[in-house]
Amino acid sequence: MDKYIRNIYKGVYTVLVGMRITIRQFFEPNVTHQYPYEHDFEKKQNVREIPKGYRGQLYNRIEDCIGCKKCEMICPVDCITIKGDKLPKGEQLWDSMNVVHLKDGREIIGILDGDDKKIDLQGSLTLTNTTSRLGPQEVIDRLEPSNDDTRTQTISGDEVSRVVTRNPVVFYLDQFDIDMSLCMYCGLCTEVCPTECLTMKDSLEGIEYSKFDRTDLIFEFDKQEMYNKDDESSIEAAD
Numbered sequence: 219m220d221k222y223i224r225n226i227y228k229g230v231y232t233v234l235v236g237m238r239i240t241i242r243q244f245f246e247p248n249v250t251h252q253y254p255y256e257h258d259f260e261k262k263q264n265v266r267e268i269p270k271g272y273r274g275q276l277y278n279r280i281e282d283c284i285g286c287k288k289c290e291m292i293c294p295v296d297c298i299t300i301k302g303d304k305l306p307k308g309e310q311l312w313d314s315m316n317v318v319h320l321k322d323g324r325e326i327i328g329i330l331d332g333d334d335k336k337i338d339l340q341g342s343l344t345l346t347n348t349t350s351r352l353g354p355q356e357v358i359d360r361l362e363p364s365n366d367d368t369r370t371q372t373i374s375g376d377e378v379s380r381v382v383t384r385n386p387v388v389f390y391l392d393q394f395d396i397d398m399s400l401c402m403y404c405g406l407c408t409e410v411c412p413t414e415c416l417t418m419k420d421s422l423e424g425i426e427y428s429k430f431d432r433t434d435l436i437f438e439f440d441k442q443e444m445y446n447k448d449d450e451s452s453i454e455a456a457d
């Protein structure tokens with residue numbers, strides 16, 4: 219009989235001990251989150267720094283892309299699709315220009331004084347016909363230098379991250395899609411890109427982009443509005 223009562227006492231006692239822990243946790247802050255609606259990196263909790271050079275999600279700075287298709291050709295799993303059209307012979311969408319990418323994210327567009335193939339970042343660069351903009355993500359307007367040749371700007375080489383030369387465009391992109399559900403993150407496409415516009419994000423956003431629908435992992439990078447073509451009908455399809 220004693221044993222029977224001891225067992226009942228132990229059973230009630232252990233339930234109360236368990237309930238005490240449960241009730242204490244009830245008032246603790248929530249450590250779970252509603253994935254994938256909430257992401258760890260947005261909360262900036264329990265997240266380690268991503269190492270520089272990590273091969274994450276692909277991003278194409280499309281305004282520097284020349285549509286050469288080298289990335290499409292080298293991709294082992296065919297996850298890049300590029301379609302382009304060319305203009306009739308003798309026509310071009312803009313004149314030759316330089317895009318100076320500054321370390322603070324701004325870009326200055328204009329025409330560099332001197333030979334743009336021998337740029338010395340130890341000194342300073344002078345640009346004429348300049349326009350400037352905040353950065354590639356914000357751009358939706360046409361990418362071109364100003365018509366005003368009195369607009370000049372001298373930039374110290376220390377501020378410059380890189381300089382891109384854009385030749386006159388006789389070819390424009392209709393489609394630049396990357397299917398990230400197929401990508402195996404080998405990075406070959408970024409290595410062959412001659413303008414270095416195709417990069418892999420090494421930030422937290424670059425590793426965390428879950429979707430419910432697989433087709434949402436096809437990232438479209440073409441920006442038709444950038445070309446601002448006056449007469450669509452004058453553009454002929456490429457062979």
Ligand code: SF4
Pocket residue numbers: 276292293294295296297298396400401402403404405406407408
């Ligand atoms: S990183 Fe992805 S898109 Fe680029 S070549 Fe490799 S598999 Fe293709």
Ligand code: SF4
Pocket residue numbers: 278282283284285286287288289290300407410411412413414415416
């Ligand atoms: S290799 Fe670079 S420049 Fe050529 S099409 Fe691909 S992203 Fe554009």
